[in-house]
Amino acid sequence: xxxxxxxxxxxxxxxxxxxxxxxxxxxxxxxxxxxxxxxxxxxxxxxxxxxxxxxxxxxxxxxxxxxxxxxxxxxxxxxxxxxxxxxxxxxxxxxxxxxxxxxxxxxxxxxxxxxxxxxxxxxxxxxxxxxxxxxxxxxxxxxxxxxxxxxxxxxxxxxxxxxxxxxxxxxxxxxxxxxxxxxxxxxxxxxxxxxxxxxxxxxxxxxxxxxxxxxxxx
Amino acid sequence: xxxxxxxxxxxxxxxxxxxxxxxxxxxxxxxxxxxxxxxxxxxxxxxxxxxxxxxxxxxxxxxxxxxxxxxxxxxxxxxxxxxxxxxxxxxxxxxxxxxxxxxxxxxxxxxxxxxxxxxxxxxxxxxxxxxxxxxxxxxxxxxxxxxxxxxxxxxxxxxxxxxxxxxxxxxxxxxxxxxxxxxxxxxxxxxxxxxxxxxxxxxxxxxxxxxxxxxxxxxxxxxxxxxxxxxxxxxxx
Numbered sequence: 001x002x003x004x005x006x007x008x009x010x011x012x013x014x015x016x017x018x019x020x021x022x023x024x025x026x027x028x029x030x031x032x033x034x035x036x037x038x039x040x041x042x043x044x045x046x047x048x049x050x051x052x053x054x055x056x057x058x059x060x061x062x063x064x065x066x067x068x069x070x071x072x073x074x075x076x077x078x079x080x081x082x083x084x085x086x087x088x089x090x091x092x093x094x095x096x097x098x099x100x101x102x103x104x105x106x107x108x109x110x111x112x113x114x115x116x117x118x119x120x121x122x123x124x125x126x127x128x129x130x131x132x133x134x135x136x137x138x139x140x141x142x143x144x145x146x147x148x149x150x151x152x153x154x155x156x157x158x159x160x161x162x163x164x165x166x167x168x169x170x171x172x173x174x175x176x177x178x179x180x181x182x183x184x185x186x187x188x189x190x191x192x193x194x195x196x197x198x199x200x201x202x203x204x205x206x207x208x209x210x211x212x213x214x215x216x217x218x
Numbered sequence: 219x220x221x222x223x224x225x226x227x228x229x230x231x232x233x234x235x236x237x238x239x240x241x242x243x244x245x246x247x248x249x250x251x252x253x254x255x256x257x258x259x260x261x262x263x264x265x266x267x268x269x270x271x272x273x274x275x276x277x278x279x280x281x282x283x284x285x286x287x288x289x290x291x292x293x294x295x296x297x298x299x300x301x302x303x304x305x306x307x308x309x310x311x312x313x314x315x316x317x318x319x320x321x322x323x324x325x326x327x328x329x330x331x332x333x334x335x336x337x338x339x340x341x342x343x344x345x346x347x348x349x350x351x352x353x354x355x356x357x358x359x360x361x362x363x364x365x366x367x368x369x370x371x372x373x374x375x376x377x378x379x380x381x382x383x384x385x386x387x388x389x390x391x392x393x394x395x396x397x398x399x400x401x402x403x404x405x406x407x408x409x410x411x412x413x414x415x416x417x418x419x420x421x422x423x424x425x426x427x428x429x430x431x432x433x434x435x436x437x438x439x440x441x442x443x444x445x446x447x448x449x450x451x452x453x454x455x
Contacts, residue, residue: 047321064443065378084388123300125300130346165346
């Protein structure tokens with residue numbers, strides 16, 4: 001069975017390490033904040049200028065001056081700091097953020113990512129995504145394995161305008177976990193009940209499969 | 219306006235000198251920390267052909283979205299413009315030009331512009347449409363593109379408290395692009411929630427030193443919230 005959004009988020013959270021500074025993109029990556037293990041402490045960076053993002057506020061604590069990068073009302077966690085946008089991107093571009101998790105339309109086997117534009121259809125902008133993929137130490141993409149027409153989003157080469165080149169280290173989809181290295185997707189885990197054959201059939205880019213691919217553990 | 223009293227008493231005085239085809243750099247992220255009254259004044263002046271540099275373009279009917287109503291904006295330099303139906307319509311009709319710029323590059327363009335640095339290299343955007351046509355250079359084996367900085371005829375910013383010198387502080391994430399925008403305007407106009415007596419703000423807590431600020435006006439802010447999400451709406455943490 002393919003994973004639900006929540007299960008993908010749970011698997012993403014397994015990548016979090018104690019003491020890490022992490023930037024989570026909008027959507028599934030943000031959900032992963034719900035599943036941080038109890039025995040670790042991480043700091044979430046929100047690129048509008050907040051390090052130490054807390055939960056959404058209660059009605060009483062809603063403050064128009066306190067938002068996250070998705071423009072949602074938010075709170076500051078204990079130990080948080082707030083700063084300007086240049087400082088925020090100095091952290092990101094200077095390689096100080098340990099992990100970035102973001103969504104994508106496509107990723108290719110060289111680790112290039114397309115996530116911000118569909119020519120003729122969608123003109124919204126890249127926000128901070130290009131800075132994040134150019135700057136973070138470790139970059140994980142979460143997305144559904146195929147689009148709604150069943151086309152693979154893991155390609156030999158991206159077809160949409162790129163967000164960054166050769167920068168993605170890992171992909172977590174609803175079917176599997178891949179490491180991206182040496183010009184190929186290396187299958188490291190599969191979702192419970194999902195066969196290697198199914199993953200192979202739904203992956204358009206070069207795929208490397210070892211003899212024994214474990215199922216994800218939750 | 220004498221000496222270091224930069225406070226003006228009308229929005230007309232605050233935006234005096236703004237003309238057609240000028241470049242205006244605006245602080246704010248989404249609707250957070252935007253100079254609401256100064257934007258409304260630009261709408262009232264009906265200045266045309268403006269280039270607006272701001273991370274976003276407000277929403278329909280509020281913030282910089284107001285300047286779309288009479289097609290006052292010729293060109294928008296932003297990182298994300300997805301909240302605005304009128305914007306999309308004018309863009310598709312060819313009535314509006316947009317230069318989509320990565321958010322960190324945009325912040326750095328303002329910062330560098332205000333600091334007298336004409337351009338800088340960054341890895342952001344290399345190999346993407348953002349890097350097309352730009353000079354590239356390798357440093358320590360990594361590819362970078364040359365990005366030019368931005369300055370404006372005007373900068374319009376919003377702060378929480380200021381004194382008459384223009385020293386000011388921002389509140390929480392309403393800081394965002396305001397400090398960089400403040401440095402990058404030939405004329406920087408600050409709209410502030412509250413004017414305090416000189417000395418009331420500790421010198422060590424000032425975010426933007428008064429040297430960058432030319433005019434100050436006290437505003438009334440609606441502080442509209444774009445996405446109100448409560449802890450009960452979603453189990454985030």
